[in-house]
Amino acid sequence: MTTVESNSILKNMNQHISKYLPNSPKEREYTEKQLSFLDNLLKTGGDPKKAAELAGYSEGTYSQVIKTLKQEMIELASEVLAQSAPQAAFKLIEVMNSDVAIPQSNVKIQAAQTILDRIGLGKADRIDVNHTVDSSQGTLFILPAKSSVEIEDADYNEVS
Numbered sequence: 001m002t003t004v005e006s007n008s009i010l011k012n013m014n015q016h017i018s019k020y021l022p023n024s025p026k027e028r029e030y031t032e033k034q035l036s037f038l039d040n041l042l043k044t045g046g047d048p049k050k051a052a053e054l055a056g057y058s059e060g061t062y063s064q065v066i067k068t069l070k071q072e073m074i075e076l077a078s079e080v081l082a083q084s085a086p087q088a089a090f091k092l093i094e095v096m097n098s099d100v101a102i103p104q105s106n107v108k109i110q111a112a113q114t115i116l117d118r119i120g121l122g123k124a125d126r127i128d129v130n131h132t133v134d135s136s137q138g139t140l141f142i143l144p145a146k147s148s149v150e151i152e153d154a155d156y157n158e159v160s
Contacts, residue, residue, distance in 0.1 A: 033055050033056055033057060034055075034065075034068070034069060036054070036055035036056065037051050037052055037054075037055040037057070037065055037069065038051075038069065038072060038073075038076060039055075040052075040054040040055050041073065041076060042076065042080070046077075048062050048065070048066055048073075049062050052065050078119075081115055081118055081119050082119050084115050085115060085116060085119050085121065088111070088112035088113075088115040088116050089112070089116065089121075091108055091109075091111075091112045092109060092112045092113070092116075095108060095109055
């Protein structure tokens with residue numbers, strides 16, 4: 001398992017969290033336990049129960065901690081994936097350029113592709129729309145949406 005440098009992520013947490021939480025104050029104040037939980041979350045490989053225990057939360061309260069720090073946990077996951085992106089890119093190139101069989105290469109390629117997709121470097125779906133107007137064929141008109149017509153009861157004369 002790759003070790004993630006947790007200090008660099010946590011040092012900048014207050015600076016980056018405001019862009020991920022637009023409805024929150026610019027800087028959120030974290031308690032020592034909350035910061036310890038986030039740090040331990042990285043150290044335990046993402047296990048919130050162990051991270052809560054190491055941070056000093058009482059047993060059974062980690063679900064409340066998760067609710068409180070949900071957005072921060074998502075931010076940490078995003079940071080972890082971003083830090084793994086170069087490794088994923090190099091793994092794709094390594095498998096592509098290898099002349100020998102690499103054990104579980106399909107699984108490794110899928111994992112690398114998933115990481116790159118989740119950070120926004122996956123393949124983009126593009127649609128090419130070309131429309132040419134030929135003046136001999138007429139003009140394109142865009143009509144307003146149809147509205148319903150209500151007919152009131154009235155006397156009608158039959159026309160023959």
